[in-house]
Amino acid sequence: QLIPVILSGGSGTRLWPLSRGAYPKQFLALSGEHTMLQQTWLRVAPISGRPLVIANQSHRFMAAEQLRQAGCEPAAILLEPTGRNTAPAIAVAALQAMAQGEDPLLLVLPSDHVIADEAAFRRAVTEAAPLAQSGRLLTFGVVPTAPETGYGYIKAVPGDGLRPVERFVEKPDLATAEAWLAEGGYYWNSGMFLFLASRYLEELERFQPGMLESCRQALAKARRDEDFIRLDADAFETCVSDSIDYAVMEKTDAASVQPIDAGWNDVGSWSALWSIADQDGNGNAHHGDVIARGCRNTLAWADGRLVTLLGLQDVVVVDTADAVLVAHRDRVQDVRGIVAELKKAG
Numbered sequence: 001q002l003i004p005v006i007l008s009g010g011s012g013t014r015l016w017p018l019s020r021g022a023y024p025k026q027f028l029a030l031s032g033e034h035t036m037l038q039q040t041w042l043r044v045a046p047i048s049g050r051p052l053v054i055a056n057q058s059h060r061f062m063a064a065e066q067l068r069q070a071g072c073e074p075a076a077i078l079l080e081p082t083g084r085n086t087a088p089a090i091a092v093a094a095l096q097a098m099a100q101g102e103d104p105l106l107l108v109l110p111s112d113h114v115i116a117d118e119a120a121f122r123r124a125v126t127e128a129a130p131l132a133q134s135g136r137l138l139t140f141g142v143v144p145t146a147p148e149t150g151y152g153y154i155k156a157v158p159g160d161g162l163r164p165v166e167r168f169v170e171k172p173d174l175a176t177a178e179a180w181l182a183e184g185g186y187y188w189n190s191g192m193f194l195f196l197a198s199r200y201l202e203e204l205e206r207f208q209p210g211m212l213e214s215c216r217q218a219l220a221k222a223r224r225d226e227d228f229i230r231l232d233a234d235a236f237e238t239c240v241s242d243s244i245d246y247a248v249m250e251k252t253d254a255a256s257v258q259p260i261d262a263g264w265n266d267v268g269s270w271s272a273l274w275s276i277a278d279q280d281g282n283g284n285a286h287h288g289d290v291i292a293r294g295c296r297n298t299l300a301w302a303d304g305r306l307v308t309l310l311g312l313q314d315v316v317v318v319d320t321a322d323a324v325l326v327a328h329r330d331r332v333q334d335v336r337g338i339v340a341e342l343k344k345a346g
C-alpha cells in the first residue's frame, strides 16, 4: 500500500509578490491549468491510495477545495497551527498512517514541483518500492546541472544494488557545490522520499526523540472534524523546527538513492519558473497581458494589469494588485531577503 504524504505548508517566499503568506505557490497555477498541489496529486493518483495532506490551518479551505476539484479524496488533511518545517510534518503523517495498526509505504511529496515526464516519475517510484519495503529510506536523486546551493546533495556508492547514500549534505555553500559538480557522482535531492512509516519514525526516535514526542502529543490531542485533523497547538508549538533533510537524511545510515530522470524542476525562484515557461525566440517568457519590444531574456508576469517592457535584458517584472517586483535575473534568489525585511517591518 502506497500512501502519498503531500507537504503543502511552505510559504514559497522566493516567488513573491505572486506567492504570499495567504496564498503560497503550491496553491497557484504556475504552469498549466492545475495548481501545483493539484498536479502533485494527479501525477501520483494512478499508482497510489488516498493521500495524507499536511498544510497550515489557515489554508485548509483552499487545500480541501483544490483537492476536491482535482478528484482527490484525501485520507485526511492534517492542519498545523504553525509550520515546524518538514520533519515534524512527515512525523505526524507517519503516526496517522500507522494509527490503524498498519505500516504503509509513505511517498513524501513536496507540493511545489514540476515534473515533465510523469510516467518516468511513476516508474521510479515503482522501482524504488522493494528497497523501501525492505527498510531503506529512499531519496529520489536528480542529476545536477548547476551548482545550486538551494538543494541537498547526495553522493551514492556506485555499483551496489542498495545504492546506499555515502553522504547527504543539505544546502552546501557555492564552492562545495561547484567542487562536487566537477567531481561527479553526486545527485540533487529532489525532496521526495519513500519509506515505511515505521522506519521514518524509528530514525526520528534516534535523532530527534523530543520532536517525535511533541508530534505524538499533537496528534493524540488533535481535534477532528470531517477530513480535517487539527493538531493540538500547545503540543505542536513545543516541537523543534527542522527539515527532514537535516533531522534525518543527513544522519541516517539507512538511506538509499533512487535516480530519477523525469524533467524534475523545483519551481523555487523566478528564474526556475522562467526556465520551464514557454519562451519566444529571444528568451522572453511572458504571462498575462504583456507587451514587450526589443527585449531579451525577460520574464514578465502580469496579474490583472497590462505590463509593457521596452529594450530590457535579463530583467524580471512581476506585477500584482498591491506590489511590483523588478529585478535583475541574477538576483532573484534575494527576493527571500526582501520578504524577510517586509515581515520584520510588519
Ligand code: GDD
Pocket (backbone or CB within 6 Å): 007, 008, 009, 010, 011, 026, 054, 055, 056, 080, 082, 083, 084, 085, 086, 089, 109, 110, 111, 112, 150, 151, 152, 153, 170, 171, 188, 189, 190, 191, 192, 245, 266, 268
Ligand atoms: N506541512 C508543511 N509544514 N509543509 C512544509 C513545511 C511545514 O512546516 N515547510 C515546508 N513545507 C513543504 C513546502 O511547501 C514544500 O512543498 C516542501 O515542504 C519542501 O519545503 P521547502 O521549504 O520548499 O524545502 P527546500 O526547497 O528548501 O529544500 C528541500 O527541497 C529541495 C528540492 O526542492 C530539501 O529536501 C532539499 O534537500 C531539496 O534539494
Ligand code: MG
Pocket (backbone or CB within 6 Å): 110, 112, 266, 268
Ligand atoms: Mg522547495
